[in-house]
Amino acid sequence: MAAPKKGRKQSAQGRPGRTLAxxxxxxxxxxxxxxxxxxxxPRLGIDLAGGxxxxxxAQNEPGQKNAINPTNMKTAVGIMERRxxxxxxxxxxxxxxxxxxxxxxxxxxxxxxxxxxxxGTTAKLYFRPVLTGxxxxxxxxxxxSPSPSPSGNSASPSASGKSPSSTPSATATTQGRAVTEGLxxxxxxxxxSPSPSTTPSGNASxxxxxxxxxxxxxxxxxxDALDCSTAKGRAAASEKASQAKDSETIVACDPESQxxxxxxxxxxxxxxxxxxxxxxxxxxxxxxxxxxKFDNKGSDQFADVTGKLVGQAPPQNQFxxxxxxxxxxxxxxxxxxxxxxxxxxGGFTQQSAEDLANVLxxxxxxxxxxxxxxxxxxxxxxxxxxxxxxxxxxxxLALVIIYLLLYYRGLSLIAxxxxxxxxxxxxxxxxxxxxxxxxxxxLPAVCGAIVxxxxxxxxxxxxxxxxxxxxxxxxxxxxxxxxxWPRARRTILVSDFVSFLAAAVLFIVTVGKVQGFxxxxxxxxxxxxxxxxxxxxxxxxxxxxxxFFASGHSWSGLDPKRLGAKPxxxxxxxxxxxxxxxxx
Numbered sequence: 001m002a003a004p005k006k007g008r009k010q011s012a013q014g015r016p017g018r019t020l021a022x023x024x025x026x027x028x029x030x031x032x033x034x035x036x037x038x039x040x041x042p043r044l045g046i047d048l049a050g051g052x053x054x055x056x057x058a059q060n061e062p063g064q065k066n067a068i069n070p071t072n073m074k075t076a077v078g079i080m081e082r083r084x085x086x087x088x089x090x091x092x093x094x095x096x097x098x099x100x101x102x103x104x105x106x107x108x109x110x111x112x113x114x115x116x117x118x119x120g121t122t123a124k125l126y127f128r129p130v131l132t133g134x135x136x137x138x139x140x141x142x143x144x145s146p147s148p149s150p151s152g153n154s155a156s157p158s159a160s161g162k163s164p165s166s167t168p169s170a171t172a173t174t175q176g177r178a179v180t181e182g183l184x185x186x187x188x189x190x191x192x193s194p195s196p197s198t199t200p201s202g203n204a205s206x207x208x209x210x211x212x213x214x215x216x217x218x219x220x221x222x223x224d225a226l227d228c229s230t231a232k233g234r235a236a237a238s239e240k241a242s243q244a245k246d247s248e249t250i251v252a253c254d255p256e257s258q259x260x261x262x263x264x265x266x267x268x269x270x271x272x273x274x275x276x277x278x279x280x281x282x283x284x285x286x287x288x289x290x291x292x293k294f295d296n297k298g299s300d301q302f303a304d305v306t307g308k309l310v311g312q313a314p315p316q317n318q319f320x321x322x323x324x325x326x327x328x329x330x331x332x333x334x335x336x337x338x339x340x341x342x343x344x345x346g347g348f349t350q351q352s353a354e355d356l357a358n359v360l361x362x363x364x365x366x367x368x369x370x371x372x373x374x375x376x377x378x379x380x381x382x383x384x385x386x387x388x389x390x391x392x393x394x395x396x397l398a399l400v401i402i403y404l405l406l407y408y409r410g411l412s413l414i415a416x417x418x419x420x421x422x423x424x425x426x427x428x429x430x431x432x433x434x435x436x437x438x439x440x441x442x443l444p445a446v447c448g449a450i451v452x453x454x455x456x457x458x459x460x461x462x463x464x465x466x467x468x469x470x471x472x473x474x475x476x477x478x479x480x481x482x483x484x485w486p487r488a489r490r491t492i493l494v495s496d497f498v499s500f501l502a503a504a505v506l507f508i509v510t511v512g513k514v515q516g517f518x519x520x521x522x523x524x525x526x527x528x529x530x531x532x533x534x535x536x537x538x539x540x541x542x543x544x545x546x547x548f549f550a551s552g553h554s555w556s557g558l559d560p561k562r563l564g565a566k567p568x569x570x571x572x573x574x575x576x577x578x579x580x581x582x583x584x
Contacts, residue, residue, distance in 0.1 A: 016538030023534045027421065030428045042427070043434030045442030045516065048386040051107040052376045056369040058100040067367050068100045075358040076367060077102060082324070093438065101372065105440075124242060125270025125359065128263035129305060130318040130330060131219065131249065136228040136258045219249055219262045228253035228260045234326065242325030252320065254327035261327060263320050267305040270323075272298025276360035278353035281345065288348035290357045291341065299340030307336035321360070328359050389446035396450050400457045408464055410549065411557035415460040418536045422456050425527050430520075441520075444513045448520030455499055456528045460536060462495070463488040464557070467540075471558055472565045477544045485537060492532055500525045 034040060046053045058076070060067045073096050081094045084106065093105040227233030234253045237260075241250040246266040253260050276292040294302050309317050310333055321329045331344050344356065397419070404412035426449065433439035466488040470480030503522035507515050543549050549556045 016541040019534055019538040020542070023421075023538075027425060027428075030425065030432070034428050034431050037432065037435060039431050039435050042430040042441040043439065044386070045440040045445070045513070046105045046107065046375075047377055047443045047513070048383075048389075048441065048446075049107055050377050050383075051105060052374065054104040054106070054374050055097070055372040056102045056104065057372040058102070059368050059370055072367055073100070073102065075361060076369070078355070078358060079323070080104060082326070093440070102369070124324055125273070126246070126266045126322045127268040127270070127302075127305070128250070128266055128320050128322055129309060130315045130320055131262040131264050132223065133259050133261040133315045133318075133330075134223060136253070136260055215249075219251070222251045223260060223262045226251045226253070226260050228255065228258075238325035240325065241322070244325075250322075250325075252322060252325060252327050254320070254330055256328070257330070259330070261315070261320055261330065263322065263327075267319065268294070268298055268301045270360070272301065273360050274298075276357045278348075278350065278357040279343075280350075286345040288350050288353040289343050289345040290348070290353050290360065291343045292357075292360050293341045296340075299338075302340070302342070303336060303338040306333050307338075309333040310336055321356075323359055329356055385443055386446075389443060389450075393446065393450045393453070396453050400453055404457070404460075407557075409555050409557035410553065411464050414536060414539055414543065415457065415464075417539070418460060418531050419453070419456060421535050422452075422524070422527055422531045425531070426452075426524055429523065429527075439519070440516070442513050442516045445516035445520040448517040449524060451521060452524030452528070455496070455525060456531070458495065459492045459528055459532045462491050463532065463536065463540070466491075468558065468563055471552075471560055472563050474565055477550045477552070477558060481540055481544045489533075493529070496525050496529050 058068045058073065077094050077096060080102065084094060084104065093103070095103055097103045226237055228237065234255060237251065237253050241252045244250045246269075249262065249264055251260065251262050272294050274293045274295050276290060279289055279291055281287065281289045305319065309319060311317070312333075314332065315330075318330050318332045320327045321331075329344065348356075400419070401412070401416055404415050408415065430439065430441060434441075463485070466484035467477075467480050470484045471477065475483065500522055503518045503525060507518035507522065510518065549558055552559045552561075554562070
């Protein structure tokens with residue numbers, strides 16, 4: 001007697017109900033996450049929502065052939081983001097396109113002319129001495145600031161040997177930074193203080209105005225009136241400060257330290273910075289520091305101003321690094337810096353040190369930008385394009401559904417349900433990707449989603465035709481589904497892999513809006529595999545057990561007669577021919 005065969009362990013495909021339940025749980029979880037995030041609609045691009053798209057082309061300055069590089073382009077993007085944010089724009093995009101282009105997308109509701117003026121001009125970086133300061137929104141008492149510097153920055157020489165006293169403890173704050181070589185504010189010379197001013201610099205002191213006290217009172221009045229507590233107030237202050245002449249006294253905001261300052265005339269132009277870099281100081285234990293180096297003229301100016309700032313009472317021993325009218329750092333000075341090199345230290349993280357180094361480098365960045373193109377899309381036009389895209393998608397979907405109904409009859413219900421599941425997952429994931437990675441649905445992306453309808457329907461057709469082939473061979477539906485799935489699965493995976501590979505290559509080698517098409521095509525291709533494996537196949541397995549499909553109803557789409565099925569082959573017993581008796 002033969003031993004009974006061991007039963008095979010039931011596979012996941014043998015439990016289609018569990019697979020369907022897991023799929024539905026995942027859909028509910030994603031949908032719940034979408035509503036919980038508050039982003040219930042996909043983020044729209046400029047061509048659909050309306051707005052302005054500015055393309056800037058980088059150009060080398062004369063004598064600087066290799067200035068267009070990823071580092072400089074990244075720094076330029078950061079500067080432009082600061083400018084756009086200063087306009088109070090909430091959903092602007094600044095990104096590189098290719099090797100030398102920068103795309104600035106600004107949504108509707110923004111002054112496009114002002115935006116073009118802001119992002120198209122070269123950054124202006126200056127070093128100015130601090131005259132007085134006050135907390136954001138507070139009034140100031142000039143000269144009555146014996147407390148540590150608000151931004152906790154200090155300067156000490158790095159060219160010469162460092163001493164333990166070069167990093168003052170009096171300036172330690174939450175974002176303390178120390179500068180190795182002090183910046184001397186030419187404007188602070190007027191302030192009565194015992195600071196040495198051996199280097200003659202008669203034009204560097206704002207209090208040295210003919211109307212000394214009247215000018216000081218006017219500056220104090222401007223500082224008191226300065227509003228740095230709102231983005232709009234900071235933007236207005238930055239714009240006014242950036243338009244001031246180098247010889248004028250300005251008031252500016254330091255959003256990082258929540259302070260505002262009155263600053264003297266420009267002591268050193270940012271173009272004098274030859275190099276700046278973020279370095280981790282392991283020997284001194286200061287952590288991340290920023291090192292900068294000046295050219296010959298900048299070195300002399302820097303030595304002059306730092307010599308004048310040493311010994312001043314806070315905040316008059318500070319200098320401000322001003323970019324486009326906004327203070328990015330305000331370190332204090334420990335000692336005169338005469339070597340042309342300086343370092344800023346105290347409380348930096350790697351990211352903050354690199355950001356400041358990039359800002360300092362940008363002051364001498366040999367790049368200018370030419371406005372290559374400007375596209376402004378009215379919000380109404382964007383709405384019309386979105387409506388046209390949705391209509392095109394609806395027409396395509398309707399044609400696919402009609403074809404499925406006419407050709408596959410009952411099977412079309414499985415395909416239509418699977419299409420709806422795929423559409424829901426695509427919508428939810430696109431809505432979540434907007435705030436997560438900044439994905440914006442543009443017109444090419446809508447085209448990619450429409451193309452994906454055909455790709456998804458193609459997977460169902462492959463599966464259904466494999467099942468029909470098995471039925472034509474005379475098998476019943478349940479064995480036909482299980483035998484047809486492995487062959488269909490292989491074809492679906494190969495087809496989707498080719499589509500995904502094409503989308504990936506297109507995304508890598510293209511730029512701009514075409515990437516939206518490639519990204520959407522790749523995303524929907526992946527979702528097609530997920531839906532077919534974890535929804536369509538389990539659902540088909542369950543329905544194959546139902547009488548309507550299993551019996552081959554004429555409207556099921558699996559009627560053996562309509563499919564021309566052959567009767568199952570049966571072996572018949574061979575009839576042996578009669579044997580004539582041999583004659584004796």
